[in-house]
Amino acid sequence: MAHASDGRGLEFRLPDLGEGLTEAEIVRWLVEVGDVVAVDQPVVEVETAKAMVEVPCPYGGVVTARFGEEGTELPVGAPLVTVAVGEDGADTGAGPARDAGAAGAAGAPPAGSPAEAPAAGTTAETPAAGMTAEAPAAGTTAEGSGNVLVGYGTSEAPARRRRVRPPDRRTATGTAGSANGRVRTAEPPDGPVPVISPLVRRLARHNDLDLRELTGSGPDGLILRADVEYALRAAAAQGGRTADQQPSTGRVPAAPSAAAPSDGVRVPLKGVRGAVADKLSRSRREIPDATCWVDADATELMRARAAMNASGGPKISLVALLARICTAALARFPELNSTVDTEAREIVRLEQVHLGFAAQTDRGLVVPVVRDAHARNAEGLTAEFARLTEAARAGRLTPGELTGGTFTLNNYGVFGVDGSTPIINHPEAAMLGVGRIVPKPWVHEGELAVRQVVQLSLTFDHRVCDGGVAGGFLRYVADCVEQPAVLLRTL
Structure with missing residues (x-):
């Protein structure tokens, strides 16, 4: 699903995931604004009614915008990311194809060679040197992640990934990456805390719980869902949380009414x-x-x-x-x-x-x-x-x-x-x-x-x-x- 986006890049939309599925929930973003992505590189992990699925982007270039926060449900066809693929890719509006011969004639390294550092004045829309892309082949899958890679063909990834930041990260993220302009903080330098699944990490995030303060009961200190729920119950019992911060699946609690008790926890059937x-x-x-x-x-x-x-x-x-x-x-x-x-x-x-x-x-x-x-x-x-x-x-x-x-x-x-x-x-x-x-x-x-x-x-x-x-x-x-x-x- 490709759509031209203001002449600078291509907009990748949530593809049809098959089996009659019409929507999916964003569980975890795998890229950030400013990241350089290769063709068919997974950019987001979503949960459907059938399974967890990593969705690959069929374009190579620089991510200039993300659409939807983690925990948001999106219908099929909704925008996911915008990727700047350079003038050639943006003008075609049909895919990320970039002629390797033309790139070589312009002095770019051959396909598959390591990308050089960007020269001064290089913009965020410039794709990584040496990146090649094939036109997407409908109905094919890509291997290597253990997940379903839906609807696109495979292509060689560049030997080295290059990370380019736009001048104002908050502006790009606030415009398309989230509904409220909030800037998502990066993981600390020592890496993410090991948890049993992304759903456990999301549960902690939606309840403002720092996973680094927990001791996991799983193998090698792996944090399980039971560990997070226990910590949330303990915090609630100590009065450290208000009623609207009780453990939930991330859904904003509905306002109390006379028909429903205010202390109930609503779990959406999704x-x-x-x-x-x-x-x-x-x-x-x-x-x-x-x-x-x-x-x-x-x-x-x-x-x-x-x-x-x-x-x-x-x-x-x-x-x-x-x-x-x-x-x-x-x-x-x-x-x-x-x-x-x-x-x-x-x-x-x-x-x-x-x-x-x-x-x-x-x-x-x-x-x-x-x-x-x-x-x-x-x-x-x-x-x-x-x-x-x-x-x-x-x-x-x-x-x-x-x-x-x-x-x-x-x-x-x-x-x-x-x-x-x-x-x-x-x-x-x-x-x-x-x-x-x-x-x-x-x-x-x-x-x-x-x-x-x-x-x-x-x-x-x-x-x-x-x-x-x-x-x-x-x-x-x-x-x-x-x-x-x-x-x-x-x-």
Whole structure:
């Protein structure tokens, strides 16, 4: 999204991030006014209803303005930054392309060579010497940051970045960088305080809390969200904060009214939490669900896993074995790997199993998706579960990794509970819930014994099948848990 900006530079607007997303919240600026940026360099980190995303700018040059403070929600198409790319780039109005041959003829170093210091009188609009840029290629992604880099092609970055400050930093920032002209202070020379996520840093900033005064309870002193919330509660209890400075998500508290208590904390339903709320509400409205459950003796499954891990090689996780059982059960009962097309009044049975699994993070509940789970063995499933779980906790899941599931596995036993009636992840047709595995009295081979028992529950869409199919699926899963050798028939 390029727009000419007063003949001096190009205005980069928030691009379409896909998956029907119409807005995003600015979490963290990665550049400041006066910074020199390369083509496809991430300039801002935003949070959508699906994931955290770093947005790259398709232009190379000097950042002359930023639009929006951290914590501000912007619609798709809203201005993000203005980049001065020189006369050639500004006149085209279509992209940051700058001919390397022309640059060489003018005495500039060749593409990819180190940029020299600016000569006296160089303005902030002058791009760094040696910087090259390619025209953006729609639909491509850039690699290297671990995040989604949306909608633009890649290009070589200059060997050295040059930082150019406009004569009056406050004027540039106050004009376009913020709504109130406030100047954002830079981090102290010794670098930023290590926190578990940018959301924790934002929570502290919005409540005027100095992170350097805290001692993190995470590994190597990492500051967790719980540390910040504890400090805010302690400050409030000591009377050091007024009512409008209580912990919040950065939203200005509404004025008290007779209908609402003045001491309440309002948490906006937006971002991941808002997306989860919308999906669960839609599931309850549209899907006539039913739940059946069964207790199973998981002793043999636990022994089989221990034997696998004792034989060497990568360790196999319990959730990977449960996932393998699910895919085998779905092969026998394909009705549950389907979706309902309400407009066509048709049940669509799906061939591939894209297995979602519930993961609790600091940002709320997310459901990453393991693609083609039916084609993966236990080792492959273990590795993919580990990768997606780590990305979920770091807030780095891409929209594509959070959508497209056909069946969900919910291991709520990690929270220490035995059973649940989960809500189906719309538009899927079923979800298998797994409770905690604990020693319980059990009749085994005609005698009372202590066995490892687990409760399994299946919530299913009653439009796609009746109780007989759902019961058959759940009974097969329980049989595989009790006798893992049953799986050999389908391997």
